[in-house]
Amino acid sequence: MDYQFKEIEQKWQQFWAQNQTFKAEDKSSKPKYYVLDMFPYPSGAGLHVGHPLGYIASDIFARYKRLKGFNVLHPMGYDSFGLPAEQYAIQTGQHPAITTEDNIATYRRQLDQIGFSFDWSREVRTSSPDYYKWTQWIFMQLFNSWYNKDADKGQSIDKLVAHFESNGSAGINAVCDDEILSFTASEWKAFSNQQQQDELLKYRLTYLRESTVNWCPALGTVLANDEVKDGFSERGGYPVEQKKMTQWSMRITAYAERLLQGLDTIDWPEPLKEMQRNWIGKSTGASVKFPIDKSGHNAALDTDFIEVFTTRVDTIFGVTFLVIAPEHELVASLTTAGQKADIEAYIAQTKKKSELDRMADAKTVSGAFTGSYVLNPLNGQQIPIWIADYVLAGYGTGAVMAVPSGDQRDFLFAKHFNLPVVQILDIQNIETEADPTKEGAYVNSDFINGLAYKEATATVVAKLEEINAGKAKVNFRMRDAIFGRQRYWGEPVPVYFKDGLPYLIDESHLPLLLPEIDKYLPTETGEPPLGRAEDWKYEGGLAYELSTMPGWAGSSWYWYRYMDAQNDKEFASREAIEYWKDVDLYIGGSEHATGHLLYSRFWNKFLKDLDLVVEEEPFKKLINQGMIQGRSNFVYRLIDEEGRGTNTLVSHGLIKQYKTSPIHVDVNIVENEVLNIEKFKQWRPEFADAEFILEGGKYICGVEVEKMSKSKFNVVNPDDIIGRFGADTLRMYEMFLGPLEQSKPWNTNGIEGVFKFLRKFWRLFHNDAWEFGVSDAAPSKAELKSLHKIIKKVEEDVERFSFNTSVSSFMIAVNELTDLKCNNRAILQDMVIILSSYAPHICEELWSLLGNADGTLSYAPFPKFNAEYLVEDEFAYPISINGKMKMNLSISLSLDVKEIEATVLANADVQKYLDGKTPKKLIVVKGRIVNMVV
RNA sequence: GCUCAGAUGGUGGAACUGGUAGACACGCAGGACUUAAAAUCCUGUUCCCGUAAACGGAGUGCGGGUUCGAUUCCCGCUCUGAGUACCA
Structure with a gap:
């Protein structure tokens, strides 16, 4: 049968889900490897073609590591608290939880279609009470801690209280507010509970403070410094003003020096580290x-x-x-x-x-x-x-x-x-x-x-x-981070107030659930939306904190939850944390440089200080995938003498001869810059009877790189690509586009080359009538050489995250094997394993056709490279004169430098180039090059 | 302004430690198959000179340097992108 990607992909996606093929083992004799993606906020727009870029790279890496014998943790979840669902709730009255649920369903469907090897049994959602219970719990630990500068770590507040009781404030070297009191032990003991609590708040790692905040009236909330760009909110672009408010803050400045020093110990892109250094300032x-x-x-x-x-x-x-x-x-x-x-x-x-x-x-x-x-x-x-x-x-x-x-x-x-x-x-x-x-x-x-x-x-x-x-x-330069939003759709802060001072609720009352409210707006008196909740009081009468936690709360520790996602006793068990330790590879966008990635490092250091986790830094290696920009197409409307637009459109190559104005056209009806005129006429009624001035019988569109956005008609949905070419093609094409870390415009030109490659690969296993058949004969030398070249190449490329070059190498290998008319089982079976991390569906199908047990491919051993198959006995030396390559000359590799020199000089063609002259100097690099200076 | 990254054919890109620049793919051109089209396959495709081939010349943003040899190393400049911005 011809390559039927639709059936194959569906079949294996179902198989993986039913058999939980990618479930990571909690205990294993294998070495661990943790591959993490930055989890998405499930927006209503769904996944666009830029999102999967990083996910595909990490998935290839995760699959590769499994083949290499690692116990791989590769989870996915949702950062599901956030403003858009709440804005939607304000407009429509629909509960954000419902919107979020719907959006997650869309994301899940889209993610599944791409064939990711996520262990979905560990899925987390930051907005789920099972999860935010632990976000609240970590908040409580921060509230119950202070930073001891002498020990250079965060410690339990009990230690501080004990010191106050025995020595007063003398001898305390803490990171704290400016206006702390000086007192003796007996003075401390004489303080009322109220006074003591008031004083302790000045030391806690999360504390209340009146401070100048970035207030965004349009969003009705406070924003963190990294959420404000040039005086406008990053989300929505609304004006932001300075306002004094009493707010929860996180004493991240206590960790400033450690956050700075830690950068030298982690393998992150230099520009990103630089951004954090500047931010810490x-x-x-x-x-x-x-x-x-x-x-x-x-x-x-x-x-x-x-x-x-x-x-x-x-x-x-x-x-x-x-x-x-x-x-x-x-x-x-x-x-x-x-x-x-x-x-x-x-x-x-x-x-x-x-x-x-x-x-x-x-x-x-x-x-x-x-x-x-x-x-x-x-x-x-x-x-x-x-x-x-x-x-x-x-x-x-x-x-x-x-x-x-x-x-x-x-x-x-x-x-x-x-x-x-x-x-x-x-x-x-x-x-x-x-x-x-x-x-x-x-x-x-x-x-x-x-x-x-x-x-x-x-x-x-x-x-x-x-x-x-x-x-x-x-x-x-870094300031303490404000930790409160006057919003509904976030984690409630597990705090109640008594006599104007904050107290933690009892741990047994966690999670403090988000109460139901009638409208998602501030109250008439200007209190946050939670002020609307009826009978929402602690132990009958005490007022809860009404602001909720900011967006970064839930994402500042989520990688630990994946280690032990169902645990209802702890945020993650000691055992799980000691086994998985930290994230070995983290892939995501650089836009989180000073937000998520800094806060996560801060919380991690704090958790380490309390001996709840084992590593000082959470993400050992980090890669930023480049941004996928939009690539807009244009048609050019002819302008008549009176300056009015006509319904005639001029092909891009001819616009210099006319007066025209550009119009965005949907990139989905343009292929290789050629406009599909029929689809264009149907695209919008106004163009139904448009006329065209063509070049070479075609309408060629103009191109520009812009942001990907609906208004520019340049959004490409992965679903469409998968519908036309399949997930394996999408995966390989996204990698083929160029280096992972480079930003590039999304461009579908060339995707057919990848599709043709997969079909060619499929054909190696089939005869001209598309019947499956492989031979059991001993592989030839040439076949083994092709195979071992690609084994080596893929190993090298994947280890250095150069996924684009291995796609090229796969094409070369398949071209070679096609030329060799190879249908040898031994060769092809190894090819299937090597390619499976890139194009898992087609490989599972072929693996099965080859007679292997279904589902064993994901854990098959990666073929072992054998250098012997690559040994050559001759090399075609490039012969250059004064550094310019003139000709190639095949010389046995067994000859030494002197012998090569003699062979080269004795060659008639070489003599022709030398034109009777004797070279002044002869450089021979064995197995590389011969250069003559004349 | 400062910091960082980058600049290679018509396009995306390759060349890993200085050693055959342009792999692989797209596009384009020509051809085969076909009544025709699509699909598929084959050939060519950096530029210039030349009808063509052989051959010759130029060529990795620009100018210089080191080297037998530079896309790769060094110095200066131009441009593009990203981050940051009165940080005392």
């Missing part, structure tokens, strides 16, 4: 306290100094002004009566500017003088305090010491407002711009005059410490 410098000059005015100030962070404390004698952020808490009290109008006008002006304007405006200098001064702590010099929006409230202390000679922004500011610029290094050139050099010797710098950079820095820091005006400090 470590900078080493010093914090300096500038005493406020209270001599003149505003004696009412309750703070004595302004603290700044600087990476160039050596430039402290070049400070000619201080700049604080307009939002800085001291602005109001520092402003003198005379400057009040100026300052207020400036603040009003910055408030109006959106973040986007502020960036576009980066070149314009703006600011206002508060009227107050600080004193340089080292020489007592009076320094004016300004406000300007180039100083960000959220970074460092929201205040900078301005050194115009060394910093370009400070320089522009000084020039604009006529402030002094002081040279501090002898070789500094500050005529037209700031010079940030660290070279040369200091001048105008008091006790560091004449010193060099390193020495000067150390000297200044020592002096500041001595007079208690500053110290060396490491600063991180």
Whole structure:
């Protein structure tokens, strides 16, 4: 029979499901290998052709590892809490759980069609109570923990309480809020429970804090920093504003240094690590306290100094002004009566500017003088305090010491407002711009005059410490992550409130189920949707937390749940975690670089600190699959003399001769840029009687690479491809498209080449009448050579994730075997095993036809490479003259270099090229090349 | 601006440690089969010169360098894509 992909694929997909072929063993003598895909959010649009790219790669790898004798864990699930289902609920009233369920069904159907070898018995859904019970449980562990800097790990809060009880707050080195109390053991014991809890909250790894948040009014929720792009929400593109709110936060900053260091131990793409490094943003410098000059005015100030962070404390004698952020808490009290109008006008002006304007405006200098001064702590010099929006409230202390000679922004500011610029290094050139050099010797710098950079820095820091005006400090750009959304469709936070303070619900009450509500909108009083739930109180009367967890909560630990997905006693058993340990290969998009991948590493480190998991890093090796871009096709409408569009369309090659305007056309009715005119006429009524100006009898469309989107008619659905060519072709074609990590436009041109290849492979097993038949004769040398070439090639390619090159090699192998008229069982059976990770359905069918037991292919041993079959006794040496290849000459490989030289020089054709001359030099690389210098 | 990645035929791409540039596939052209079309198969296909072949010349974004030999290594530049952005 001819290659009937539809029947074959259906048959084997059913077989795999019924027999649970890919169920991973929990206990095994085989080595483990964990291949993980980033699980999808099941959107209503279904899977598009870009999604499976990574899944196909990981599936090939997983199948390959099984053939290589590994016990492979290759699971799939759904990140099923999220905004779209809730937005849909707001519009239609349909419960998000129903929408989600429907979407998951679509995803599952689509995934099954592609023939993935997932172990579905371990499926997880973050929105299922069995799952989010453990997300809530991990939240509770975070609430019950603090970060001990001395031990450099997260620890149980009980330890902290015990310390307070015996020693008070002395000797505690913790990552905590700024305003902690200092107390003795007896004072602690004298605190009311209320006071104690209030104090402990300042240490907990998840805590409540009033902070400035990214508030998105359109979505009615707070967004994390990584969910905001250029002042707009990443999802939906709505404007985002800054707002003060009391929010749950995660003390991820406690782990900043470990998150940074850990990057050096994992095999991730360098750009991705770089993104995390930038996000963490470590900078080493010093914090300096500038005493406020209270001599003149505003004696009412309750703070004595302004603290700044600087990476160039050596430039402290070049400070000619201080700049604080307009939002800085001291602005109001520092402003003198005379400057009040100026300052207020400036603040009003910055408030109006959106973040986007502020960036576009980066070149314009703006600011206002508060009227107050600080004193340089080292020489007592009076320094004016300004406000300007180039100083960000959220970074460092929201205040900078301005050194115009060394910093370009400070320089522009000084020039604009006529402030002094002081040279501090002898070789500094500050005529037209700031010079940030660290070279040369200091001048105008008091006790560091004449010193060099390193020495000067150390000297200044020592002096500041001595007079208690500053110290060396490491600063991180990363902020604590906000952990609450004013939304319905997320995990409820397992917390209730008593006397204004949060308490965990009892563990036995987990999971805290999401209550039913009448509408998925905030309450009339502006509370989150959970405020609508009736009788939703803890133990009869206590109010629950009404915000839910953010989208990243459920995805920050899901790889552990796959290890032991049905466990109802623990998030995963100790046994399972000790066996599977961590993810060996993780494939997904780079868009999660600073979100999911950072939070996951954070939670993992925390779980490791509590000794709940065994590895410090969760994902040993990570690969980013490239983005699949859209590839739009265009037709060109002829414009008449009056500038009106006509119903005549001009083929792309001729548009220069006419006046035309481009129109997007559905890529599904275009093949190799040739428009299917019949389908086009049916596509939309307006084109039913369109006329065409053709070239060579065809209408050729224009092409452009754009985002894949419905409005551009360039979305390709994998279902359509599978319908036409089958899943095996889709799998191989997606790999054939190019290197996995490269972004590329989706382009169906060329898919037939892959389909033809599979058919050719099928034909090796069949005669001209499509009857199955293989021979049991001993394989020939040439056949064995082809086979062992491909064994080696696939091993090498898969190990380095170069899937595109092995597809080419498969084609070469099949072309060779076809030329050899090979129908040898021994050869073909090994071919089936090798190809099975790429094209599993056709291989299962052939495996079965070859007389093997159904379902044994997935665990068959990968053929062993034997180098002997590749040994050649001759090599066709390229003979080049001055590096240019001229001819090939076959020479026995048994000859040594001297003999090769002699053979080459004795050759008549070589002599013809040499034209009587003697080569100056003769380079012979055995088995590679001969080069003559003439 | 900064950081990272990349640039190879008409197209997607290959060439792994410096050693025959363009594998494999698409497209295109020609041919076979067919009444015809589709499907299938065969041949050719980097560019230039030449009717064609032999042959010759150029050629991996641009300019230089190292080397017997460079798509690969080094220096400078251009362009494209991604990330990031007043980070003190």
